[in-house]
Amino acid sequence: MIEEMHMFAAIVEQSSMNKAAALLNLSQPALSRKIAKLEQDIGSQLFRRIGKRLELTPIGQMTYEYALELRQLHRRYLQKVADYESAGRTSITIGASLTTLQTTLPDFIKALNGSHPEFDIKAVTGKTHEIVTYVREGKADIGIVASRIEDAQLHCVPLFEDHLLLVLPKSMVVTDKGMLGIQDLNGLPILLFSKGTWYRMLTDELFAKYNLQPDVRMEIDSFEAIVRLQHTCRAATLLPQSYVREQLLADNDLTVIPIRELAETKRTTSLIHADPAALHPAVRLWIEELAARSKS
Secondary structure, eight states, X not given: OHHHHHHHHHHHHHTOHHHHHHHTTOOHHHHHHHHHHHHHHXXXXXXXXXXXXXXXXXHXXXXXXXXXXXXXXXXXXXXXXXXXXXXXXXEEEEEEEHXXXXXXXXXXXXXXXXXXXXXXXEEEEEOHHHHHHHHXXXXXXXXXXXXXXXXXXXXXXXXXXXXXXXXXXXXXXXXXXXXXXGGGGTTOEEEEEOXXXXXXXXXXXXXXXXXXXXXXXXXXXXXXXXXXXXXXXXXXXXXXXXXXXXHHHHHTTEEEEOOGGGGGOOEEEEEEESOGGGSOHHHHHHHHHHHHHHHO
16 A cells, blocks of 8 residues: 555646656556555545546545655655664663663563664673763663663663562471561561662661561672572572562572562662764664553
8 A cells, every 4th residue: 555655645746647657657547546446445535536637535635644644654764774774783882780780681681682683782780870870971872770860961761660579488487377567577587689789778778667677697799699598598588579580489499478568669670871862773763662662
């Protein structure tokens, strides 16, 4: 139908079937057959013939406006293709905070490679404020941080919400009630992430809010190490929901105990970037796709 729309627009703009046929390098009968097919597909007449003059019907006018939109869309598509071809492979540097490095970034890069194999991906890590600085100074094209960023120089695209989960070894009997309340964390042997990340700050805020004093056995800067040490230390831990996978629980003989108050420890993981005009067109298009997906 796109081809017929192009021909239909040419007839309208030339105000003549014969002139449009010459412009399109077609015979007049062949062009007439194309328009007849378009009318058949739409289910409505596009022209009225008044003497020797063609006049658009109301449906014809709407169809012409639609044909113009299609033309613009096609031009934008061709321009994007040209941008891709002229640039070749695209190098993109992603800044990730320590927590997102272990939770979000692996899946993020996998999805990015799947949808845009032409990207050469590099990563730099640091604390959230460091990633914000990297993006602001152009040392990273985009940043993935576990928070919303309010910065006049940056654009922030919310991706998803995360919260804490209580994870413990299946063999560790902590209650016969089947469920725990937030106060049951008092005195509970627990492994925590090292201080300085949003995740640890969120954990400390939780303890302060409910006046909790768990039995902290270790503070480690690796979720993987925490999970592996849980059985050895017979200790629980608090992990971001984005890190916890069914396979991870099964492989390490762990379980999640629901606690209502933990579902309220929400933090938004966001993508940040500077001036969109400074980004490669392919990167800009991909960010637009992510933004649209996060709203759906």
